Amino acid sequence: MCELLGMSANTPTDLCFSFTGLTRRGGETGPHKDGWGVAFYEGKGVRMFHDPEPCATSPIADFVSTLPIKSKNAICHIRQANVGNINLANTHPFARELWGRYWVFAHNGQLPQFLPSSGEYQAVGDTDSEALFCDIMNNVRQSLIRDATSEPLTQTLVALAQNYAQQGVFNCLLSNGDWLFTFCSTKLASITRRAPFGPACLKDIEVEIDFAAETTPQDVVSIIATEPLTNDEQWDIYERGEWKLWQEGEVIACGKVNVPEHKNESEMVSPDLSLQPSC
DSSP states (O other): OOEEEEEEEEEEEOOHHHHHHHHHTBTTSSBOOSOEEEEEEETTEEEEEEESSOGGGOHHHHHHHTOOOOEEEEEEEEOOOSSSOSSGGGOSOEEEEETTEEEEEEEESOOTTOOOOOSSOOOSSSOHHHHHHHHHHHHHHHHSOTTOOHHHHHHHHHHHHHHHHHHSOOEEEEEOSSOEEEEOSSOOEEEEEESSOOEEEBSSSSOEEEGGGTOOTTOEEEEEESSOSBSSSOOEEOOTTEEEEEETTEEEEEEEOOOOSSOOOSOOOOOOOOOOSOO
């Protein structure tokens, strides 16, 4: 499996602290040594870094971990290859343009038998993850109007995610720079940091930070990861089938759908797609 890292904030924030912790899991404290990538939104633009080498020993990852790129939405992925060769084309996160925005996607899980629907978006590499992303983009483009509001967009994304999770493991992060959609099939955790800020220490490397010295009282920064990255903070653990839509560091919609622990091609359960203002 792979590991995910996402950020949603109400002010441009750097990801250096969390990214440093995640990179240790890419071949040092974890087995995810088959490439890594990160995408930082800057307005409508996206600054992306990819490397098929282990991030724990990647000079590019070292560079990024000390580069204070400020972003309100970011997505990172470290890969343990199961489907697809180890190369740059198969390195997450993947990006596509839709309605004048870059959409960025990263996936943790396996759907090796997945067959995407036809459409304008096609995979470049040979991973099931990129095929899933193209399928999402084709479905969104075909079923929704341009710049659809969050309610019909989220309904579509949740229905797609539940369908994928019926076929295999589907944990994902998806953003268009305005919001961040997260879905948990097996593992996902989150933490929201707001005033009063305090110190935090990473689990995978002896690095500590005092957020009070790095923030203002108005800042709200949420981190979403496959596994908690710090050992002295209380993380919220997603339940199986739980989804959240983040914006400006806050959850603006959330819910839970029925998904199996393992692949189940029998009865498909209709999701409850009602949006909730807070969770």
